[in-house]
Amino acid sequence: MMNHRLRSPCALALIWVLLFGLPLTERAEQKSAPRPTDAQQELFDALRRRAFDAFYNLDYETAQKLFQQIVEELPDHPAGYLYLATQVWVGELNRTRRLQTSIYSNPSFYSRTGETVDPQVDQQFREYIQKAIEKAKARLAQNEGDVEARYFLGAAYAVLASYEATVARQFMAALKHARRAVSEHRKVIKQQPNFVDAYLTIGAYDYIVGSLPLWVKLLAALGGIRGNKERGIKELQQAAERGKYVSDDARVVLIAIYAREKQYEKALELVRYLRDRYPRNYYFPIEEAHLLVEVGRKREGFAAFEAMLQNERFQEVGDLIRFQYAQLLAEQGYRIAALHYYRQVTEMPTASPQLVTLAHLRIGQLLDLLGRRQEAISEYQLVLDRENVFDSHRQAERYLRRPYTGNE
Structure with missing residues (x-):
C-alpha cells in the first residue's frame, strides 16, 4: 500500500492550515481603540486558559460556552468571535474524522470533486468569522497602528483559509x-518585532514555499511568493519557545515538519509533551504510534494502537483509531491484519460514513493485492453504492476495470 504520510509540499500546506490552532495575542499599545479594563483583562485571560484546555482536550461544548462568555464580556473584541469560528471549524473536522494529518497527505483529498458541507455548520462558521474580521477592521479604522487588531485580522483570515481548505x-x-x-502578520512583525506569536503563520509559510520543487518556486517567485525552509523552521521554533499563546500550536506544526524532514526523535519529543499536557486528545497518541514505527520500533507503535483501542477516553473515535491502525499495518506489509481492522470500521454502527466508504475502498485494494479479485470487486461496488468521498468513486471504477497493484 502507498505510504501517504507527510510527503508532498501541497499536503504540508494543508497540514499547516489544519493545525493552525487558536490564535491569541498579548495586549498591544493602542492610541484610540478601546482597551479592556484590568478586571476585564484578568477575566479574559482566565476564560482563555480554561477554554484552551477544553479545546485541546476536544471538549468542544465547554470551549464553546467559554468562548461565548468572552464575546459577552468583550463584545467589541474580535477574539471571542474568532474562537467561536475556530471551534465550529475544528469541531466539524473532528466529526468528519479529518483531524489526522494523513488525510491531507493523500492525493485523493485534492481531487476536483464537489464537497457537501452541512449548511448549518457553514452558515454558523461564516457568520462568526465575518464578525471577527469586522471587529478587527473596525479597530484598525480607529487606529491603523493597532498591532493587536492587525494580528487578529490576519488570524481570522488564516482560520478562514483553514476552513476553506479542510472542510x-x-x-x-x-x-x-x-x-x-x-x-497582515508580516506587518505585525514590522511594527513590533518581538511579537513572536505572529511567527507561527510566517514560519509555516516560509517553510512550505521553501519546500516546493525548484520549478514551482521559480514560478512562485515571479508572483512575489518567496520562502526558505531553514528560516521557516527557526521562526516556528521561536513561536514554540517564546510565544505567549501559540507555543503549542507551533509545536503541532513542528511535529508535522520534523516528521517530513525525517527528524523523528524531535517529533516524538514534541508529541509526548503535548500528549501528556492534553491527555484526552486522541491526535497525539496516534501520531506517537506512527512515529514509533518510523524510527523502527514497530512493536511499540502497534502496542500503542492496541492500548488506544482499550482506552475508554477514546471510544468515541474508535473508528478513526482502527482506520489509522489498519493504514499503518498495510503500509508495513501486514495485509491480513490491516483487513481485520478496516473491516471493523465498516461494521461499527457509529463509524463516520466517510471512513466507512474509504475503508471499503482500502479493503478492495488489499484483496486485489492478495489475489482475491472477486471479493475485491464486491468492495468496489459497495464504494459506488455509497456517497462519494474525495475521489473514491473514480478509484473504485478504475479498479473495477483492472486490479489494484500498489504501484498507482
Whole structure:
C-alpha cells in the first residue's frame, strides 16, 4: 500500500492550515481603540486558559460556552468571535474524522470533486468569522497602528483559509485567504518585532514555499511568493519557545515538519509533551504510534494502537483509531491484519460514513493485492453504492476495470 504520510509540499500546506490552532495575542499599545479594563483583562485571560484546555482536550461544548462568555464580556473584541469560528471549524473536522494529518497527505483529498458541507455548520462558521474580521477592521479604522487588531485580522483570515481548505475543499479560496493572513502578520512583525506569536503563520509559510520543487518556486517567485525552509523552521521554533499563546500550536506544526524532514526523535519529543499536557486528545497518541514505527520500533507503535483501542477516553473515535491502525499495518506489509481492522470500521454502527466508504475502498485494494479479485470487486461496488468521498468513486471504477497493484 502507498505510504501517504507527510510527503508532498501541497499536503504540508494543508497540514499547516489544519493545525493552525487558536490564535491569541498579548495586549498591544493602542492610541484610540478601546482597551479592556484590568478586571476585564484578568477575566479574559482566565476564560482563555480554561477554554484552551477544553479545546485541546476536544471538549468542544465547554470551549464553546467559554468562548461565548468572552464575546459577552468583550463584545467589541474580535477574539471571542474568532474562537467561536475556530471551534465550529475544528469541531466539524473532528466529526468528519479529518483531524489526522494523513488525510491531507493523500492525493485523493485534492481531487476536483464537489464537497457537501452541512449548511448549518457553514452558515454558523461564516457568520462568526465575518464578525471577527469586522471587529478587527473596525479597530484598525480607529487606529491603523493597532498591532493587536492587525494580528487578529490576519488570524481570522488564516482560520478562514483553514476552513476553506479542510472542510469546503475550496483550495484557491484557501490560498487567497492564507496569503492575506501572512501579509497582515508580516506587518505585525514590522511594527513590533518581538511579537513572536505572529511567527507561527510566517514560519509555516516560509517553510512550505521553501519546500516546493525548484520549478514551482521559480514560478512562485515571479508572483512575489518567496520562502526558505531553514528560516521557516527557526521562526516556528521561536513561536514554540517564546510565544505567549501559540507555543503549542507551533509545536503541532513542528511535529508535522520534523516528521517530513525525517527528524523523528524531535517529533516524538514534541508529541509526548503535548500528549501528556492534553491527555484526552486522541491526535497525539496516534501520531506517537506512527512515529514509533518510523524510527523502527514497530512493536511499540502497534502496542500503542492496541492500548488506544482499550482506552475508554477514546471510544468515541474508535473508528478513526482502527482506520489509522489498519493504514499503518498495510503500509508495513501486514495485509491480513490491516483487513481485520478496516473491516471493523465498516461494521461499527457509529463509524463516520466517510471512513466507512474509504475503508471499503482500502479493503478492495488489499484483496486485489492478495489475489482475491472477486471479493475485491464486491468492495468496489459497495464504494459506488455509497456517497462519494474525495475521489473514491473514480478509484473504485478504475479498479473495477483492472486490479489494484500498489504501484498507482
